Amino acid sequence: MSIVTIERKVLEKNDAVAAENRARFAARRLFVVNIVSSPGAGKTSLLERTLETLKGRLRVAVIEGDVQTDLDAQRVARYGVPVVQIVTNGACHLEARLVQDALDRIDLDDLDVLVIENVGNLVCPANYDLGEAMKIVVLSTTEGDDKPLKYPAMFRNASVLVINKMDLVPYVPCDIAAIRRHALQINPNLIIFETSCTTLAGIRSWCDWLSSQAAHVHA
């Protein structure tokens, strides 16, 4: 049995579990997003600003995926939301089964939005469906404007691109128009936000959109 066959089998099995997760979310009209990015692009910071902004407006729970440590879960727990940490112990992405196990530790009936923060990796998580409604890819301005071309699968499979760390634009050689052009070249349907977790620029617009999506699923 070739390695490629094994990989396809792994993905097929993952997709089957993801479909179970998706059915469970649909039955509860729960809006679920899978946030992906390189390490350090600002997934957790974006989540912190989002939880602050949406406090009292939406009931949110979080699943944190990390190779090691529960540092991110500790950060998120400060905002008083339910959070479950998945430590992958070296694995480079979350799989649907890990999320399924984590779901047993969250009261899904009492939620509007479930945020899954994936392992920091712009390659591997692109291929693993977790049952989410959509993938949100976060790209920081410090990473350079060529990244959508160099890591196309993630931008192809995401529905939303958040360009984060906009406050650093004056200090880095990054052309925001080029990011947008390259990302839309890979995926013309991408919805794009520009945010800064330091100045809070763009955070309200992103949160309003997230709320409207959750309301749409709930309706």
Next chain:
Amino acid sequence: MSIVTIERKVLEKNDAVAAENRARFAARRLFVVNIVSSPGAGKTSLLERTLETLKGRLRVAVIEGDVQTDLDAQRVARYGVPVVQIVTNGACHLEARLVQDALDRIDLDDLDVLVIENVGNLVCPANYDLGEAMKIVVLSTTEGDDKPLKYPAMFRNASVLVINKMDLVPYVPCDIAAIRRHALQINPNLIIFETSCTTLAGIRSWCDWLSSQAAHVHA
């Protein structure tokens, strides 16, 4: 046959080819480094500044690994050095066999240093030996000081840590002392450089070290 068994077999096969590469490098007293980092940490920029600085001092060739595009090879080729692009077509890391194939396109007898720039990924390339003398991990100050703890395998398997984008320290919530402390906690033997490819701070020190290593292998 379990997936874990397959993965071990893949790694064992890779290690065998890496050993062949290593023997080939040793026979030519060629110093070979494998540069790894998250996407956008500045591997290619560091390489560009290094090629500029070492021009006329050392004979360098480059193997560029990317998921897609030959953008990095185009950047490096401007410095007049031999460069071979490996496009992994979606794969998240370089493997020894891909490097072995690329070696056929480089005149190894006419070189002091071979630089292999890996795919931007702080997880998967940690486990794949390419036959290099050492892994150099580049971490940018914008990624945050918790990364050595969150992605320990890469810092454990590297011999050198280059903390890049030092020019951005005034604008980001990053504690350099904490990066050093966390990295040395994972790997007490790490040699650490602090660089900026914009201001050129630390570049000479890094290049001097690289030259001395190459001379050592050559001696």
